[in-house]
Amino acid sequence: MKRTLGLYELHELITFKSLCLTKSATMSGLAQxxxxxTILLDDTKNGHEHIQRLKEFLTYTGEQS
Incomplete structure (x- = not known):
């Protein structure tokens, strides 16, 4: 059985990833x-990429060209 995410779940996931991104970005400036x-900056970069990828699902129409 294939399980898909609904728009609500996708929105919640993006919200959570955004919170993690904000925390990593803030803490990277405070870390001594x-x-x-380095770990926090890498996490920030990866988090930004993950959010962009998740946002693609919001605009995906299901049509392939």
């Missing part, structure tokens, strides 16, 4: 340890 800063 360089390794931790």
């Amino acid at each position: 340890d360089l390794d931790l800063q």
Whole structure:
């Protein structure tokens, strides 16, 4: 059985990822340890990419060209 996300679940996931992105971006500026800063900056970059990918599902019409 294939399970798909509804718009509500997709919106909740984007909201959660946005919160994580904000927290990582904020903490990367406050972190004094360089390794931790690197991890947080990588997480920020990845989080931004994940959000962009999730937003594509909001505009996907199901049609293939």
